[in-house]
Amino acid sequence: MDLDYCYIQHPINESIVKSIKEYVECYNVNIYNETTKKGVLRNIITGVGFNTGDVMVILVTKTKELPFENKLVEILRKNVLGLKSVVHNVNNKVTNIIFGEKTKVIFGSEKIEEQIGDLKFNISAQSFFQINTIQTKVLYEKVLEFADLKGLENVFDLYCGTGSISLFLARKAKKVYGVEIVEKAVHDAKENATLNQIANAEFYVGEAGKTVENLYRKGITADVVIVDPPRRGCDQKLLDIIVNMNPEKIVYVSCNPATLARDLAYLNEKSYKAIEVQPVDLFPHTSHVETLIKLRRKNR
Ligand SMILES: C[S@@+](CC[C@H](N)C(=O)[O-])C[C@H]1O[C@@H](n2cnc3c(N)ncnc32)[C@H](O)[C@@H]1O
Structure with missing residues (x-):
């Protein structure tokens, strides 16, 4: 669904969604179709540290490659405040499980940090x-x-x-x-x-x-x-x-x-x-x- 704003998500997602739409449109990235099982981009998962401002963006593709990944990173870095990590995961199975087995960090660090009370968590x-x-x-x-x-x-x-x-x-x-x-x-x-x-x-x-x-x-x-x-x-x-x-x-x-x-x-x-x-x-x-x-x- 082509939404500009989602009231139940963290507001930072707005800039992430906008960036990924720009990337998909500019580089003609095919969206995975659950019925035909064809296409490239399957899922987008975001992580936001409420208390640290750290942001992680994960893209899951059916294909081994994430097309024009450097361009995607460029667009995200330009638009997303606090971006700490961009991760590519490959899931080529016919399944409703989101993540596949292969994960590669394509920008920044492998983890983001969050804090609850006085405890810190690397995720x-x-x-x-x-x-x-x-x-x-x-x-x-x-x-x-x-x-x-x-x-x-x-x-x-x-x-x-x-x-x-x-x-x-x-x-x-x-x-x-x-x-x-x-x-x-x-x-x-x-x-x-x-x-x-x-x-x-x-x-x-x-x-x-x-x-x-x-x-x-x-x-x-x-x-x-x-x-x-x-x-x-x-x-x-x-x-x-x-x-x-x-x-x-x-x-x-x-x-x-x-x-x-x-x-x-x-x-x-x-x-x-x-x-x-x-x-x-x-x-x-x-x-x-x-x-x-x-x-x-x-x-x-
Ligand atoms: C609702 S989460 C709870 C995580 C944690 N207690 C928290 O508050 O962040 C459920 C967790 O169970 C794990 N899990 C799912 N099936 C499991 C199983 N059969 N044995 C052990 N862990 C499992 C998942 O990977 C997930 O991390």
């Missing part, structure tokens, strides 16, 4: 990061309140992305173990721990269920478990392992009320009762909502 192109930094701080403070840490607890932060919740909790916990499936994000998480001088957080790459099972086998368990899954919610296998581990508390962070309700019903059957709920408006002016639930182990 790579393919790492998940919450899209609304202002409300993310509200969300994370509430996670900390629901976790109610006394400094003696082992905490598992599952689906941890770049380790942002882990690092938020680490200063109040004995140790935090973060688990995340995207390797680059775990790399960022480790780097972010060092950047913030946090030494009691460890991060593991892997599927949440399998990785927690391996940790549990090694005798590592959690007093408090945080889960922040994608929209499809948690795998039942993971919920079973968490229940076996018998943590006192679970804090569930969800962006999809439907899968949240499904998982809470299952956990309720398995002795974990939801005792507090807090919605957070992470996506203002949309029908979406982030929801935070505190669950406590029932007396068996």
Whole structure:
């Protein structure tokens, strides 16, 4: 859709969209067609550090080459304030997954920086990061309140992305173990721990269920478990392992009320009762909502 302005996006996107339209028109770049599976440019993803002003622009193409990439960089540099990074990703598969496997930085640095509270985060192109930094701080403070840490607890932060919740909790916990499936994000998480001088957080790459099972086998368990899954919610296998581990508390962070309700019903059957709920408006002016639930182990 040919929009000049989108009210729910960061205003900097306006100059990015305008620049990419100019590039597409000047250099006749074909847009990928989902029906015919033909064309070049598939997706544009932007990242803006609300608190740092850093901007990253990512273009995903079907083709190995991004035509006239130097010209694109020139146009973006001319128009986009705070541009720190331009990244080209190749995805030639027939899929609704946005990113392909090959990523190349074509201008600037590999990462942008964002700050939440007094914590700094370096974020790579393919790492998940919450899209609304202002409300993310509200969300994370509430996670900390629901976790109610006394400094003696082992905490598992599952689906941890770049380790942002882990690092938020680490200063109040004995140790935090973060688990995340995207390797680059775990790399960022480790780097972010060092950047913030946090030494009691460890991060593991892997599927949440399998990785927690391996940790549990090694005798590592959690007093408090945080889960922040994608929209499809948690795998039942993971919920079973968490229940076996018998943590006192679970804090569930969800962006999809439907899968949240499904998982809470299952956990309720398995002795974990939801005792507090807090919605957070992470996506203002949309029908979406982030929801935070505190669950406590029932007396068996
Ligand atoms: C909603 S994000 C939460 C990230 C992080 N907690 C935050 O606040 O930025 C969900 C994360 O789960 C990761 N993920 C998806 N499926 C996974 C799985 N099966 N095992 C582990 N991580 C997974 C995604 O890559 C993404 O980083």
